[in-house]
Amino acid sequence: MSSQYDDISVNTLIAPGTFIKGDMHLEGFIRLDGDIDGNIDTSGKIIIGKNARVRGNITALAAVINGIVEGDIVAPEGVQLFSTASVRGDIVTKKISVEENVFVQGQCIVLDDENAFNGAKSLWQDKKAIREKAFAETRSAF
Template sequence: MAKSYEPENKLPNMIGSGTKISGNIETNGDIRIDGEIEGNILSKGKVVIGPNGRVKGEINCANSEVSGGIEGKILVSELLSLKSTSKLIGDIITAKLTIEPGAIFTGKCEMGGKGENSQPTTSPKK
């Protein structure tokens, strides 16, 4: 019996250091940002902001690990982890939150149960 071939992309999308993007990003997979994004990010997977990564806009995802900077709202349906080097200026809506000592967070936080969207399916507000 022949199997239908579906390529599996196990590699995350990556925005490298020194790269700056102005515009919205939508992905079904994971994404790692070590550069700069000015726009909204919608991911059905995990969004990782590296230590040198910067995002100015709204992030909507299933999970997120932040070591860099975010200026804007972040909506996480499962777990948001703010590492000690992170700086988040904006609002958080998440089901679960971890904050390491040294992380900077200015804004309001709503958590518990599921995040605003149990599974990100709509485009972020423009």
């Protein structure tokens, strides 16, 4: 992570009542309390608030999920799922913490070893790309 960003200060805040449609590429620590239909990519940590909703994939250094995510989460440093969290998608990380009553529908790939993690992440991305291509070709046939 760049030295101008830290794990304490929020660099980007998306407030409750805010709706964003489109992909976001941001630097640093993000707190999301609104809704986004699109992918989020950040070099830092992301917190998804209790009333927040994401329809898209999240790529971050670490992720804290309290709200709804309908997409994949890739966060090498760790994923925390609190009791109000709902995830419909795959999770790829080195560490995970899950409270009671969390809803997860998808694969969970958790590997602490750096080489094993990178290999599994690469394999997961390849399989995901193949599935998406096959689905697109099937849809275009109809």
